[in-house]
Amino acid sequence: xxxxxxxxxxxxxxxxxxxxxxxxxxxxxxxxxxxxxxxxxxxxxxxxxxxxxxxxxxxxxxxxxxxxxxxxxxxxxxxxxxxxxxxxxxxxxxxxxxxxxxxxxxxxx
Amino acid sequence: xxxxxxxxxxxxxxxxxxxxxxxxxxxxxxxxxxxxxxxxxxxxxxxxxxxxxxxxxxxxxxxxxxxxxxxxxxxxxxxxxxxxxxxxxxxxxxxxxxxxxxxxxxxxxxxxxxxxxxxxxxxxxxxxxxxxxxxxxxxxxxxxxxxxxxxxxxxxxxxxxxxxxxxxxxxxxxxxxxxxxxxxxxxxxxxxxxxxxxxxxxxxxxxxxxxxxxxxxxxxxxxxxxxxxxxxxxxxxxxxxxxx
Numbered sequence: 001x002x003x004x005x006x007x008x009x010x011x012x013x014x015x016x017x018x019x020x021x022x023x024x025x026x027x028x029x030x031x032x033x034x035x036x037x038x039x040x041x042x043x044x045x046x047x048x049x050x051x052x053x054x055x056x057x058x059x060x061x062x063x064x065x066x067x068x069x070x071x072x073x074x075x076x077x078x079x080x081x082x083x084x085x086x087x088x089x090x091x092x093x094x095x096x097x098x099x100x101x102x103x104x105x106x107x108x109x
Numbered sequence: 110x111x112x113x114x115x116x117x118x119x120x121x122x123x124x125x126x127x128x129x130x131x132x133x134x135x136x137x138x139x140x141x142x143x144x145x146x147x148x149x150x151x152x153x154x155x156x157x158x159x160x161x162x163x164x165x166x167x168x169x170x171x172x173x174x175x176x177x178x179x180x181x182x183x184x185x186x187x188x189x190x191x192x193x194x195x196x197x198x199x200x201x202x203x204x205x206x207x208x209x210x211x212x213x214x215x216x217x218x219x220x221x222x223x224x225x226x227x228x229x230x231x232x233x234x235x236x237x238x239x240x241x242x243x244x245x246x247x248x249x250x251x252x253x254x255x256x257x258x259x260x261x262x263x264x265x266x267x268x269x270x271x272x273x274x275x276x277x278x279x280x281x282x283x284x285x286x287x288x289x290x291x292x293x294x295x296x297x298x299x300x301x302x303x304x305x306x307x308x309x310x311x312x313x314x315x316x317x318x319x320x321x322x323x324x325x326x327x328x329x330x331x332x333x334x335x336x337x338x339x340x341x342x343x344x345x346x347x348x349x350x351x352x353x
Contacts, residue, residue: 002311003309003313003316004309004344004345004348005348006315007315007345008345072316075276075277076273076276077276
């Protein structure tokens with residue numbers, strides 16, 4: 001039951017994203033308040049398992065959540081249906097996951 | 110409201126004539142006390158436009174056949190008083206939205222009822238007629254949930270009011286899903302798994318955005334949105350248990 005699974009995945013990823021987005025925004029506000037440089041930020045994130053796990057989870061949740069929502073929007077507003085839509089939105093999810101994980105690795109590895 | 114030479118109050122009524130490529134035509138209809146929108150349409154057919162096609166049967170809000178768009182909103186016309194909906198003595202009456210048009214105010218209801226079938230709206234019994242009748246407690250939570258949804262008169266007002274139906278022609282719609290919800294809560298129904306599978310297909314209960322237009326417009330005060338939310342919970346529980 002693809003629709004029910006997608007529905008569950010989107011809700012579950014939204015529940016994960018809610019606290020992650022809040023933590024992300026709060027952290028940005030605090031991090032730049034004292035005028036941290038890129039080098040100083042990298043100094044804190046490089047080699048940190050905690051930040052790798054936090055943003056790894058963040059990116060994974062986004063890569064699940066966004067394509068499912070986009071699929072619904074394209075179905076309803078553009079009338080796009082069928083396998084081509086599934087493949088296109090799956091590809092979008094894979095792209096988000098790939099780019100996101102690349103960025104996570106770049107700042108934490 | 111218009112006044113004629115003899116002082117009679119008149120309504121300015123626009124009615125859709127033709128099919129998709131038709132147009133609104135204007136009629137002057139005498140205003141009457143306790144007049145319903147269906148009375149107005151009937152007056153036009155009897156006195157001004159004998160070829161006007163529209164549908165009605167019981168005239169008392171039971172049969173669900175007279176629904177039309179009145180000033181842009183779907184309504185059961187036999188129970189909608191002109192005094193409640195006329196804007197400065199003006200009425201615009203069009204065929205029900207989200208359904209194929211046949212002629213004038215008559216729509217093809219086939220897609221609406223086909224979706225009842227697709228939502229597994231047919232009761233699958235647990236017993237035959239040769240067995241004693243099932244005893245169902247009216248106090249059980251499931252029966253109360255079913256009772257809350259069973260008074261649907263199949264008028265398709267919710268179907269016409271639903272944004273998602275307008276966007277996605279595969280969406281089953283509030284009425285069919287409300288029917289499925291009543292069956293899902295009926296302990297005499299033998300195929301819950303089949304029902305939950307039917308409403309989990311593409312265009313099923315998970316497509317609902319919970320806008321609540323069906324609740325807003327349902328003439329008999331049902332809450333299909335709540336039933337659809339219930340189906341979402343039920344299908345997710347079945348999915349987790351591997352029963353979907």
